Amino acid sequence: DAGVTQSPTHLIKTRGQQVTLRCSPKSGHDTVSWYQQALGQGPQFIFQYYEEEERQRGNFPDRFSGHQFPNYSSELNVNALLLGDSALYLCASSFGTANTGELFFGEGSRLTVL
Amino acid sequence: LAKTTQPISMDSYEGQEVNITCSHNNIATNDYITWYQQFPSQGPRFIIQGYKTKVTNEVASLFIPADRKSSTLSLPRVSLSDTAVYYCLVGEYGNKLVFGAGTILRVKS
Numbered sequence: 717d718a719g720v721t722q723s724p725t726h727l728i729k730t731r732g733q734q735v736t737l738r739c740s741p742k743s744g745h746d747t748v749s750w751y752q753q754a755l756g757q758g759p760q761f762i763f764q765y766y767e768e769e770e771r772q773r774g775n776f777p778d779r780f781s782g783h784q785f786p787n788y789s790s791e792l793n794v795n796a797l798l799l800g801d802s803a804l805y806l807c808a809s810s811f812g813t814a815n816t817g818e819l820f821f822g823e824g825s826r827l828t829v830l
Numbered sequence: 831l832a833k834t835t836q837p838i839s840m841d842s843y844e845g846q847e848v849n850i851t852c853s854h855n856n857i858a859t860n861d862y863i864t865w866y867q868q869f870p871s872q873g874p875r876f877i878i879q880g881y882k883t884k885v886t887n888e889v890a891s892l893f894i895p896a897d898r899k900s901s902t903l904s905l906p907r908v909s910l911s912d913t914a915v916y917y918c919l920v921g922e923y924g925n926k927l928v929f930g931a932g933t934i935l936r937v938k939s
Binding site for chain 1 (some may be wrong): 929
């Protein structure tokens with residue numbers, strides 16, 4: 717049973733470019749959350765998708781957008797990249813919006829903006 | 831969202847029991863307490879979750895006092911492979927869990 721898979725694992729972009737990161741949730745999960753983790757800091761919540769809609773959003777600008785597909789996979793898009801967007805982007809999956817349970821995280825996509 | 835406070839770092843030796851305490855004074859009635867472990871360049875991994883009193887699983891115990899304003903993660907007989915960052919989270923599951931800076935645990939031989 718595959719866990720959460722993310723792609724690409726590493727990528728390098730330049731300022732002003734756009735990037736798309738992809739996530740496939742753990743089998744049986746229908747909810748995907750995205751986190752940004754800068755070096756030496758804890759993950760910061762970006763947004764959460766459930767039933768193909770953004771359900772929750774953290775304190776991130778509109779340059780960060782996402783999408784969830786009917787098969788529950790998800791994409792994170794970041795436009796007009798800034799140097800400060802360099803980070804590890806983590807995808808986490810879960811089942812529904814139950815009050816208990818755990819988030820399953822992928823290994824992340826390491827984005828470097830030059 | 832309830833804010834959490836944890837020690838920045840802790841040192842221990844192999845075979846010892848490690849207790850990491852997290853303070854969450856404004857925890858809400860519906861909030862659960864969850865702990866995650868993270869190794870460098872990997873995603874966090876769920877350790878344990880609880881609401882009140884004591885929860886134990888195969889890797890850790892979680893102690894929560896009656897007022898729920900703090901919690902303690904207990905790792906029995908740590909090994910070098912337990913060296914990692916440990917995060918305490920408080921919130922309703924699925925409700926944009928907020929990670930703090932975490933506690934860096936260093937286990938020495």
